[in-house]
Amino acid sequence: MKKNILKTTGVFAVLCLVIVQSCTKKLDLKPTNDTTSEIVYSTAAGYKQVLGKVYGSFALTGNQGPAGNGDVQGIDEGFSDFFRLYWKAQELSTDEAVISWGDVGIQDFHNMNWTSNNSFLTGLYYRSLYQITLCNDFIRESSDAKLSARNISGSDADNIRQYAREARFLRAFQYWVLMDLYANPPFVTEASIIGGPPPPRGTRNEIFNYIETELKAIEPNMPAPRSNEYGRADKGAVWALLARTYLNAQVYTGTARFTEAITYSKKVIDAGYSLISNYTWLMRADNNLNTSEFIFTINYDGLHTQGFGGTTFLTHAPVGGSMPATTFGIAGGWSGIRATKNLPNLFPDVTGTADKRSQFYTPGQNLEIGNLTNFTDGLGVTKYRNVKRDGTNGQSQDFSDIDMPLFRLSEMYLIYAEAVLRGGTGGAAATALGYINTIRTRAYTNTSGNISAGQLTLDFILDERARELYWEGFRRTDLVRYNKFVEGTYLWPWKGGVSSGTGVSADRKIYPIPSRDINSNTNLIQNPGY
Numbered sequence: 001m002k003k004n005i006l007k008t009t010g011v012f013a014v015l016c017l018v019i020v021q022s023c024t025k026k027l028d029l030k031p032t033n034d035t036t037s038e039i040v041y042s043t044a045a046g047y048k049q050v051l052g053k054v055y056g057s058f059a060l061t062g063n064q065g066p067a068g069n070g071d072v073q074g075i076d077e078g079f080s081d082f083f084r085l086y087w088k089a090q091e092l093s094t095d096e097a098v099i100s101w102g103d104v105g106i107q108d109f110h111n112m113n114w115t116s117n118n119s120f121l122t123g124l125y126y127r128s129l130y131q132i133t134l135c136n137d138f139i140r141e142s143s144d145a146k147l148s149a150r151n152i153s154g155s156d157a158d159n160i161r162q163y164a165r166e167a168r169f170l171r172a173f174q175y176w177v178l179m180d181l182y183a184n185p186p187f188v189t190e191a192s193i194i195g196g197p198p199p200p201r202g203t204r205n206e207i208f209n210y211i212e213t214e215l216k217a218i219e220p221n222m223p224a225p226r227s228n229e230y231g232r233a234d235k236g237a238v239w240a241l242l243a244r245t246y247l248n249a250q251v252y253t254g255t256a257r258f259t260e261a262i263t264y265s266k267k268v269i270d271a272g273y274s275l276i277s278n279y280t281w282l283m284r285a286d287n288n289l290n291t292s293e294f295i296f297t298i299n300y301d302g303l304h305t306q307g308f309g310g311t312t313f314l315t316h317a318p319v320g321g322s323m324p325a326t327t328f329g330i331a332g333g334w335s336g337i338r339a340t341k342n343l344p345n346l347f348p349d350v351t352g353t354a355d356k357r358s359q360f361y362t363p364g365q366n367l368e369i370g371n372l373t374n375f376t377d378g379l380g381v382t383k384y385r386n387v388k389r390d391g392t393n394g395q396s397q398d399f400s401d402i403d404m405p406l407f408r409l410s411e412m413y414l415i416y417a418e419a420v421l422r423g424g425t426g427g428a429a430a431t432a433l434g435y436i437n438t439i440r441t442r443a444y445t446n447t448s449g450n451i452s453a454g455q456l457t458l459d460f461i462l463d464e465r466a467r468e469l470y471w472e473g474f475r476r477t478d479l480v481r482y483n484k485f486v487e488g489t490y491l492w493p494w495k496g497g498v499s500s501g502t503g504v505s506a507d508r509k510i511y512p513i514p515s516r517d518i519n520s521n522t523n524l525i526q527n528p529g530y
Contacts, residue, residue: 044156081309085124095342095492111497116512135171140190198521225271237296240407258424285394285401295407302396311402329386331397338378
């Protein structure tokens with residue numbers, strides 16, 4: 001069994017029952033129960049338990065799981081997992097995925113006709129704010145004044161200060177999610193008054209500057225790359241989030257920051273990480289062994305983090321039709337998500353004979369999608385399997401053991417190469433080419449797929465990002481950056497609700513602030529077009 005800080009239970013979670021309901025003005029309410037912060041935070045051990053909840057909120061949906069007492073109210077707990085919601089927003093709205101289900105609002109993603117009342121977008125918004133609330137509480141309780149009042153000193157106090165820096169990283173990550181998807185979210189920190197007025201609106205520029213400032217503030221004192229417990233943040237994670245943020249800076253602020261993207265991606269690249277030897281091992285039940293490549297992960301455990309989101313969703317939802325569930329280490333599939341033809345068409349073949357990243361299921365599946373709700377329309381994707389490298393199953397056939405990398409080394413190679421081609425300084429075209437060919441050598445198991453300098457273009461990098469990172473939650477952000485998300489110049493099946501695809505309003509580059517928050521917080525302004 002995988003052992004790390006994130007294999008948590010609900011014993012200590014009572015402190016963190018800050019239930020996000022209908023409006024962000026409730027984000028600073030303290031829990032009303034007998035177990036207060038003064039009790040839970042009274043010892044150094046208590047602090048680490050609460051840190052487990054802060055991290056665990058990325059993988060858990062409530063204090064019981066898998067359903068029945070969710071952290072975020074107003075959405076089915078099984079749907080409320082962070083990565084499941086994030087994945088839908090980032091993938092179902094693009095050329096990489098469609099879904100057959102008929103839940104209210106789910107088809108709105110691919111049809112690109114979502115509204116401010118969409119329950120999945122609302123759920124993601126409040127999930128991110130909930131996790132920010134947990135971080136704010138932990139940081140607030142970790143001040144020097146609080147530690148002194150509780151007679152916590154010496155190495156215990158130093159450890160807690162380190163935990164607080166990690167919480168600041170997790171908070172910065174969630175603000176990045178809100179900035180990228182919703183642009184102008186409410187802004188709350190540990191300095192906000194508990195029970196005070198509704199939080200102010202943070203503009204995209206302000207949130208960008210806040211993320212940059214926070215990450216640079218904690219960077220010097222974060223653990224060295226790969227030196228922290230598995231699943232906890234370190235300098236590598238800080239650099240990776242900065243690199244990703246800078247790559248997209250022109251979208252967020254109107255000002256390109258490609259030089260900084262080069263700088264921080266190179267810091268990660270030079271920090272001792274390396275690609276694992278086999279691409280198909282990336283999303284397996286024992287991928288906690290991939291520590292040379294993974295920079296920061298959401299940790300899932302089939303026995304201890306049981307829920308219907310995360311990689312449990314990504315192993316079960318793609319399986320249906322004639323796909324044998326036992327091959328995927330699961331008891332049965334959910335007949336949900338498939339690929340549009342645009343994704344398999346990026347590879348030399350769908351069998352993975354040449355490029356081993358091509359992981360598709362074709363028997364009984366149609367390449368063309370005549371009906372979004374028909375599971376056999378669209379190729380199956382076999383990237384996620386709850387099976388170990390040796391072919392044995394994970395601990396449970398109902399819940400996944402696969403950890404989800406939020407950052408891994410290949411992304412840093414791709415960021416460096418794109419930033420160089422976009423004119424960032426401090427990098428080299430030859431180095432960029434070398435990084436891309438390192439990725440492709442692993443993919444092809446030899447140098448037969450390597451490219452020449454003349455083939456390394458921005459369009460090639462976009463396609464290579466899809467080949468390397470598909471179904472990992474990147475595609476919407478990438479297409480927005482490349483001006484191919486809403487535009488009619490790049491189409492995919494059923495884009496905009498038209499079978500052959502169509503362009504849509506530019507307002508769709510940003511998701512709406514949920515209507516319930518607009519109605520309850522007069523500081524907020526709805527995004528254009530909603």
